[in-house]
Amino acid sequence: MILNRLIITTLLLLIAFNGQSTIVRFETNIGNIDIELYDEQVPITVQNFLNYVNNGDYDGTVIHRSVPGFIIQGGGYRYSGSSVFQTVATDPAIINEAEISNTMGTIAMARTNAPNSATNQWFINLTDNSGVLDPSNSSAGYAVFGKVTRGFEVVKLIESFLRVNFSSSNLGQITNEFPIYGFFSGSAVTLDNTVEINRAYVLSDKFQINAGLSGAWFNPETNGQGIYLEVLPSVNMLISAWFSYDLLPPETRHKNGIGASEHRWFTMEGQYNEDTVESILILTEGGLFDSGEPVNYSLYGSVSIKFSSCNRAVMSYEIIEPAISGSIPLQRQSDANLALCQQLAAQANQGVTP
Template structure:
């Protein structure tokens, strides 16, 4: 274990937030000390209420569930979350299962704003080195991944734009084929994200996994595994696409 690992093992400064979803609540231990800029950025959105009534707009089973970009205000199309200045990349920790990380634009390491994703599996071999490495800034606590697993099991539908892989509840392929209207009841809505513990040190037993791959990564070049549009990284290319696509117009509820 390196010096960073020893520091992590001795103390972990952490704010705890609760992501409140239609399928259950998920508590997340933020790594204030290891990724201070990213945590501050995330908490700015949390404390402003920007994440209230956001939706999980992209699901890639075995990869990630993404949110933080679009708000449901009782009708379609969804509203975009207003974003501030992009945050500097902090690829210190590893994208293992159960971690939360910042989403960003392809080939732009310092472009993250409001959107985030939770790793549904160990994506370290890909996301720890791609696009400058993806900033992990927290870890799901307790049985929170059971909620994410339930979301992962939902069917996905292509509603266009950033919602080309959106999970829906109580909605079937037959509904889609019969043009049944998608309503708020079908969305996986995050009613709010709130701070539940702002203590300087919380859950000191958690030892985040260090990103040991980033220093050995080669620069992004055409055809390399580190380029976000290169072969072997289609999953993240689709993830990044969610940040630049416009939401298509839906039927009003």
């Protein structure tokens, strides 16, 4: 019995570990905040949040409450200036799935004193609030549904902003802890003073090709095959050269055949989309140093490179004549700028269409 329970528990943990969590980005006027959602643990709360995200309901909303050392809160209002807020329309309230602890960096649903009253407003925990916001004998607790995985420094920056008692707004006491961004005259709160979520959207789970991939890549299954590539984001293009070589030079005047294990050189260029580039394959012949012979270029097939991360990819190819096709794994030659690539990949993710 104990063994069976252990096996079941292990399987559940493996499923949870291997599952692909949904990530939502708050694109604010001071930086991006990425939130990993707990899809499996609190499905009702996550789906409720995603409904608002996918409907564009959070776009243009502001952070209307900041309590340093506690929480920042948003999701419910847009500011139109002149002390006037517009209230975001809400869906029906949901049940309180207070299953996960309110630790630092988690995001939870705001609600009234009634446990099952949460709709569209949320808050991010600036510290470990489990002692006051988790379920207890006197409280039903607050439903955590995700955690900030990137951009918590943006959250902390908001926490550091000046706060004003903006109860003179049409929302009254709701905005009595209002965070102020930028220069404040001391009287009127302007549109420029708000921390605004310009756009909220679900990130694609595909890797995003970016300039940080540029450089040398090799096939780890051989000792002399690889590509050198350059990503050109301004024209959404990737250009590359595919090469292989011998440890010893070929005999003089020896001409290598297509598909032979000796030296060959192809150039490739194509447009990329998210994690994949589709390229034409061009064979280059001639071009010897100090030779007057012209360089010949001919179309020889097609290539597709799919990147799974900043240092892993698979290249699939089809050569026209002779008919040769296959795929090879690719690995980055150096991880010196891996952090840059990961940062650019995150920035390039423009989300999925709802």
